[in-house]
Amino acid sequence: MKSFIDIVEEIKNIISSEYNGRKVFDKDVADLLGISQMNFATMKKRNKIPFNELLDFCALKSISINWLLYGQSPESLVEATNRFFMVRYYSDIHASAGGGGDILSEANEAIELAPDFVALLGGEKELKNIEAINVSGDSMEPTFSYNDIVFINRTKTNLQRGGIFTLRTEAGLFIKRVQQRIDGKVDIISDNPVYATQTLDPQEIEVIGRVVSRFGNVD
Numbered sequence: 001m002k003s004f005i006d007i008v009e010e011i012k013n014i015i016s017s018e019y020n021g022r023k024v025f026d027k028d029v030a031d032l033l034g035i036s037q038m039n040f041a042t043m044k045k046r047n048k049i050p051f052n053e054l055l056d057f058c059a060l061k062s063i064s065i066n067w068l069l070y071g072q073s074p075e076s077l078v079e080a081t082n083r084f085f086m087v088r089y090y091s092d093i094h095a096s097a098g099g100g101g102d103i104l105s106e107a108n109e110a111i112e113l114a115p116d117f118v119a120l121l122g123g124e125k126e127l128k129n130i131e132a133i134n135v136s137g138d139s140m141e142p143t144f145s146y147n148d149i150v151f152i153n154r155t156k157t158n159l160q161r162g163g164i165f166t167l168r169t170e171a172g173l174f175i176k177r178v179q180q181r182i183d184g185k186v187d188i189i190s191d192n193p194v195y196a197t198q199t200l201d202p203q204e205i206e207v208i209g210r211v212v213s214r215f216g217n218v219d
Contacts, residue, residue, distance in 0.1 A: 001069050001215060004047045007054070010068060014061060033057060051149050051215065052091065052134070055111070066114040069215065085118050086110040087130045087151070094136040095150070095166050095173045111149075120213045121151055129155045130212070133166070139190035140164075140175055148214050150175060156210035159186060159202075166208040169200065175211060 002010070012024040015032065030040035033053040043050060049069075058065045089111035111132055113121075121130055135148040143164070144150065152166050159165065162179045167188070177189040186205060188198040 152209040157207040
C-alpha cells in the first residue's frame with residue numbers, strides 16, 4: 001500500500017486542475033479531506049492513513065479507493081474496477097482496542113477490494129462470510145491503530161488455536177488477541193504491553209469472528 005505522503009501527492013495531482021494552475025499544498029488536501037492541519041501533520045509524520053476520509057474523497061471524485069491506495073494506473077482503472085469484489089463495511093461501527101466499542105448494527109455499505117487483497121481474505125468464496133469494521137483505541141498497537149479498517153470472518157469462531165478476534169463481552173465490542181487456557185478459561189490479551197491481560201470464562205464471551213486482515217497484513 002502507498003505511504004501517506006504518496007497518497008497525498010496523488011490527491012494533489014487529481015485536484016490540480018481545480019486550482020487554476022497554482023501549486024496545491026498539503027493544507028489544500030487537509031481542507032478537502034476535512035482534517036485539521038494539526039491532525040494532518042501528525043498523520044503525515046506517523047504514516048497513518050485516514051481511510052474514512054479517503055473513502056469519502058474517492059466517492060466524491062468517482063475513483064477507486066484501491067487505485068488510490070495500491071497504485072493502479074488511471075488507464076486501467078475502468079477495466080480493473082470491473083474485476084473488483086465487494087464486502088459489507090459497517091462504517092459506523094468501531095470495535096475497541098481500548099474500552100468497549102459499539103455493537104454491530106444492520107446498517108452497512110459496500111467496500112471495494114482488489115483481487116490480490118481478496119486472496120488475503122481466503123479467496124472469493126469466503127467473501128460472503130467477511131465483514132469490515134473500524135478500530136478505535138490503542139491497546140492493540142502496533143498491530144492495529146485508531147481508524148484502521150479490519151476484516152472479520154464471521155464463520156471462524158473457534159478460539160482453541162488462538163489468534164486475533166472480534167469479541168463481545170458485557171463491556172462492549174473488542175478486538176483482542178486471545179489464548180485458551182488449560183483450565184478452559186480464555187485470556188484476552190492486548191498487544192500494547194501497557195494494558196493488562198483479562199481472563200474470562202467462555203460463557204462471558206460472544207465471538208463475532210476472527211480478524212483475517214486489514215488494509216495490510218495481520219500478524
